[in-house]
Amino acid sequence: xxxxxxxxxxxxxxxxxxxxxxxxxxxxxxxxxxxxxxxxxxxxxxxxxxxxxxxxxxxxxxxxxxxxxxxxxxxxxxxxxxxxxxxxxxxxxxxxxxxxxxxxxxxxxxxxxxxxxxxxxxxxxxxxxxxxxxxxxxxxxxxxxxxxxxxxxxxxxxxxxxxxxxxxxxxxxxxxxxxxxxxxxxxxxxxxxxxxxxxxxxxxxxxxxxxxxxxxxxxxxxxxxxxxxxxxxxxxxxxxxxxxxxxxxxxxxxxxxxx
Numbered sequence: 601x602x603x604x605x606x607x608x609x610x611x612x613x614x615x616x617x618x619x620x621x622x623x624x625x626x627x628x629x630x631x632x633x634x635x636x637x638x639x640x641x642x643x644x645x646x647x648x649x650x651x652x653x654x655x656x657x658x659x660x661x662x663x664x665x666x667x668x669x670x671x672x673x674x675x676x677x678x679x680x681x682x683x684x685x686x687x688x689x690x691x692x693x694x695x696x697x698x699x700x701x702x703x704x705x706x707x708x709x710x711x712x713x714x715x716x717x718x719x720x721x722x723x724x725x726x727x728x729x730x731x732x733x734x735x736x737x738x739x740x741x742x743x744x745x746x747x748x749x750x751x752x753x754x755x756x757x758x759x760x761x762x763x764x765x766x767x768x769x770x771x772x773x774x775x776x777x778x779x780x781x782x783x784x785x786x787x788x789x790x791x792x793x794x795x796x797x798x799x800x801x802x803x804x805x806x807x808x809x810x811x812x813x814x815x816x817x818x819x820x821x822x823x824x825x826x827x828x829x830x831x832x833x834x835x836x837x838x839x840x841x842x843x844x845x846x847x848x849x850x851x852x853x854x855x856x857x858x859x
Contacts, residue, residue: 603616624750625782742797749840751763776796804837
């Protein structure tokens with residue numbers, strides 16, 4: 601068995617002594633595909649995002665990257681289970697020890713109502729600011745280091761990337777989209793993805809990423825939900841067991857198990 605030979609399921613390669621996981625950015629033996637951490641995708645030329653002017657790209661060098669390679673199953677590291685908590689209210693026992701002045705009770709009720717109204721007004725303002733930021737398409741900051749069992753990448757404020765396979769070189773976000781620039785065979789390839797950040801059951805942040813579908817050599821404004829992958833901001837995210845133990849709600853457009 602030759603070094604670098606892939607296992608039948610496409611998840612592992614032979615290093616001469618044992619089977620090891622395929623690293624992010626590894627090219628297939630025929631040179632036509634690249635491992636993106638969850639599936640083998642065709643190597644394509646630079647792709648224009650859907651918001652700019654579309655340019656034709658030769659169909660001989662670009663394939664539908666939204667279609668998974670036959671025989672390679674996709675791995676998803678975050679369980680889509682909402683953790684519910686139940687609360688038991690203890691009965692409140694009131695014992696009247698002495699006669700209470702009705703005017704004093706009325707004053708306390710009035711003060712309580714004023715405080716409650718003030719709290720509601722403050723919360724309403726916070727929710728309005730939050731909702732306004734969503735309506736304006738404000739991007740959530742994802743600057744920092746992200747981990748999963750297949751890859752580790754650090755996104756710097758200046759738009760550069762330090763990534764474990766040295767494949768991803770630049771990043772940017774706009775209107776909820778994440779653009780990652782890949783350097784393959786000295787050619788830059790821009791991949792546009794939808795992204796979202798949420799918290800898991802342990803309080804760590806989870807970054808979800810899913811590619812836009814490609815038609816006729818150009819990415820369209822439609823998400824390939826089966827391409828969704830996840831990263832954790834915890835260094836423990838580099839361990840598979842960490843993702844198996846944590847639970848999180850993934851976005852509606854993220855469905856890696858969808859056929």
